Amino acid sequence: MVNEHVRQNIYFISFRIATFLSVVFLLFILLYTLKEGIGVIDIKFLTSMWFHRNITRGGIFPAIIGTIFLAIGVSIISIPIGICTAIYLNEYAKENLLTRTIKLAIRNLAGVPSIVYGIFGLSFFVLFLKLGGSLISASLTLGCMTLPWIITTSEEALKSVPLSFREGSYALGATKWQTVRKNVLPYSFSGMLTGSILGISRAMGETAPIIMVGATFFMGYLPTSPFDKFMALPYHLFILATQHSSPNAREYALGTALVLVALIFMLNLGVFVLRYKLRKKKEW
Amino acid sequence: MNCLTKFRMIITSNHRNIKEKFIELFFSATGIIALLILIGIFAFLFITGIQTFTEISLTEFLLGNEWNPAAYGEPKWGILSLVIGTLIVTFGSLVIAIPLGIASAVYLSEIARPKIREIIKPAIEMIAGIPSVVLGLIGILFLSPLVALIFGLSSGLNAFTSSIIVGIMVLPTIISISEDVLTSLPNEFREASLALGATKWQMIRMTLLPAALSGIVAAIMLGIGRAIGETMAILMVAGNSIAMPVSFFDPVRPMTANIAIEIKEVVKGSLHYEALFAIGLVLFVMTFVVNLISDVIIEKQVRGYKW
Numbered sequence: 251m252v253n254e255h256v257r258q259n260i261y262f263i264s265f266r267i268a269t270f271l272s273v274v275f276l277l278f279i280l281l282y283t284l285k286e287g288i289g290v291i292d293i294k295f296l297t298s299m300w301f302h303r304n305i306t307r308g309g310i311f312p313a314i315i316g317t318i319f320l321a322i323g324v325s326i327i328s329i330p331i332g333i334c335t336a337i338y339l340n341e342y343a344k345e346n347l348l349t350r351t352i353k354l355a356i357r358n359l360a361g362v363p364s365i366v367y368g369i370f371g372l373s374f375f376v377l378f379l380k381l382g383g384s385l386i387s388a389s390l391t392l393g394c395m396t397l398p399w400i401i402t403t404s405e406e407a408l409k410s411v412p413l414s415f416r417e418g419s420y421a422l423g424a425t426k427w428q429t430v431r432k433n434v435l436p437y438s439f440s441g442m443l444t445g446s447i448l449g450i451s452r453a454m455g456e457t458a459p460i461i462m463v464g465a466t467f468f469m470g471y472l473p474t475s476p477f478d479k480f481m482a483l484p485y486h487l488f489i490l491a492t493q494h495s496s497p498n499a500r501e502y503a504l505g506t507a508l509v510l511v512a513l514i515f516m517l518n519l520g521v522f523v524l525r526y527k528l529r530k531k532k533e534w
Numbered sequence: 535m536n537c538l539t540k541f542r543m544i545i546t547s548n549h550r551n552i553k554e555k556f557i558e559l560f561f562s563a564t565g566i567i568a569l570l571i572l573i574g575i576f577a578f579l580f581i582t583g584i585q586t587f588t589e590i591s592l593t594e595f596l597l598g599n600e601w602n603p604a605a606y607g608e609p610k611w612g613i614l615s616l617v618i619g620t621l622i623v624t625f626g627s628l629v630i631a632i633p634l635g636i637a638s639a640v641y642l643s644e645i646a647r648p649k650i651r652e653i654i655k656p657a658i659e660m661i662a663g664i665p666s667v668v669l670g671l672i673g674i675l676f677l678s679p680l681v682a683l684i685f686g687l688s689s690g691l692n693a694f695t696s697s698i699i700v701g702i703m704v705l706p707t708i709i710s711i712s713e714d715v716l717t718s719l720p721n722e723f724r725e726a727s728l729a730l731g732a733t734k735w736q737m738i739r740m741t742l743l744p745a746a747l748s749g750i751v752a753a754i755m756l757g758i759g760r761a762i763g764e765t766m767a768i769l770m771v772a773g774n775s776i777a778m779p780v781s782f783f784d785p786v787r788p789m790t791a792n793i794a795i796e797i798k799e800v801v802k803g804s805l806h807y808e809a810l811f812a813i814g815l816v817l818f819v820m821t822f823v824v825n826l827i828s829d830v831i832i833e834k835q836v837r838g839y840k841w
Binding site for chain 1: 550553554557558560561562564565567568569571572575578579582633634635637638640641642645646654656657658660661663664665666667668669670671672674675676702705706709733734735736756759760762763764765766769770790793794797798802810811814817818821822824825826829
């Protein structure tokens, strides 16, 4: 028995070390970016236009704006369609082999690499529909990519509403839509919304697809229409890190990375707070 | 009840029916649009990619080990070295992520105090939101010089460094899903095991891990899917050499990186363009199959055990 306990202790300690290592790896990434990138961040860096020839004179304002515009574009395209599709699949579609297959296919599409959506966007939106490399092509491409994520999380939210809520409503003579609107959506809406926001925050950090569909490293003006090219934070830091010759490129790349991570974390934090507040309200 | 109220009731009930039908039609329509988009993406990729094989044989494409589409005179179209690049990095990342991931999941679910778990789990999930381009950046600036220094290499941009970066990237996926699976096991399992005199470790090893096995496998499969599809971090740290890799410390060019590097320079409609789509198709099929397997396992776990 003593042996058994010694063995248990050895295993448990190694598990604790493994967890500690995982957390350290992940925290290191954050802290390294923070430590090395914070130096370049000031008001000028955040709010002025990009100077191509001498990067220390300019800022990343257009890249921040580009990423925010892109996030808005993607939201407009994928959130409404995604949520309505989830409502259709979960509430209206008949539960049969076809529906199950469709749900399965959508879940699996959520795992298809972003670069595959990128080449699709390039050939379809940019070249075939002749939208060119533009904000709208990028929004449509990332919209297609986020659609399966949003459908899947929205479905989870709808599924979490107990069946008895629907049955109770029908028993009182309510129609389908009355049931969905009054007894299903109010309890699943927060889940759908927070899931969608997380999807959008993931899309904001995507780099591979936008390289092909309109992101540009240098633009002297802000995009004024959806058909303009745009700068974006992830692409900006990629070029700074790999193809820029300035001696300051390294810290500027890290500063840009810090801004991107901060934007994404702010969205995620908002989601956590929202979820916490809404969870307190719903009790059944 | 007079005639007028009766009439009114018929009208409202008809009105209600029409509204119901209209709403159902609306949701069906959006559902169908979404489906058409998703089917359309696959069809488009398939049609463009498949045209490659009118000029290149499938065996030459999949088994040829030289990729050199721009060669003057005799271009080479074999993607084997790219596929091997993908597999090496995926394998290397799993060697790091599986032990760490499962050990962390067991620790968080069974050993750690609830308070620690409440802090660490959301933190890990939040850190999972860091974009891959940021990990690639740290790979270039910090890890690859370190690897070059430790192993005495001229450049640290190779399969080894990318494996570490991608391993860190899939770690949160594996931890989070495995931990969910372990936590969802009913307490009766734990109680019965302890009541028979098992130590906590025996309970974990003999009762919980076997019961959670399929879920943990599913988590690993999802991790594999992410590792195969990872582009930016790999593009930045893998070194991107087309040559067939011989060791872990050789630079590699996985399929995703190859597409990202070449797609902007090719002429639309050329054989090279189509061949890149064919590589995309291979990636699509690989990740789809891996995800499908994991999905089937999870479904089976949910349906199979009724507790």
